[in-house]
Amino acid sequence: MIPELAKAWVLSEIESSLEEREPDEVRKWAAKWLKGEVSLAVDVLRPRAEQLRQYKFLALEVLKRLDVASFRKACHNGRPELKEVWDSPEAEKRIEEELASIKALLEGLKDPEPPAGYA
Numbered sequence: 001m002i003p004e005l006a007k008a009w010v011l012s013e014i015e016s017s018l019e020e021r022e023p024d025e026v027r028k029w030a031a032k033w034l035k036g037e038v039s040l041a042v043d044v045l046r047p048r049a050e051q052l053r054q055y056k057f058l059a060l061e062v063l064k065r066l067d068v069a070s071f072r073k074a075c076h077n078g079r080p081e082l083k084e085v086w087d088s089p090e091a092e093k094r095i096e097e098e099l100a101s102i103k104a105l106l107e108g109l110k111d112p113e114p115p116a117g118y119a
Helices: 002-019 023-034 040-054 056-065 068-078 080-086 089-108
Strands: none
Touching: 002 040, 002 056, 002 068, 023 080, 023 089, 040 056, 040 089, 056 089, 068 080, 068 089
């Protein structure tokens, strides 16, 4: 149950990051995203790296539950007016790359330290 809740949180963060941008800005950003010049996953997750490090194992479990369809749906929910972007074949390829980027980011995080007093 916890990984499913965490998955919902990740997807809502993707939606929110798209909703927060101005319409003209997000359209320009989406064009760059399709070209691989920017990364939604890295933009959303990298600032939360320390938090993710503490929950690395849970985050990796959540990643197993993320797929192209759920990622794409979050993008649609965040910016439905960019349907032509999210539904394009290029977007599917980029989403697969995004998921690989998330995995690399998570795997690259140092394992969390055990609480004081534990050996």
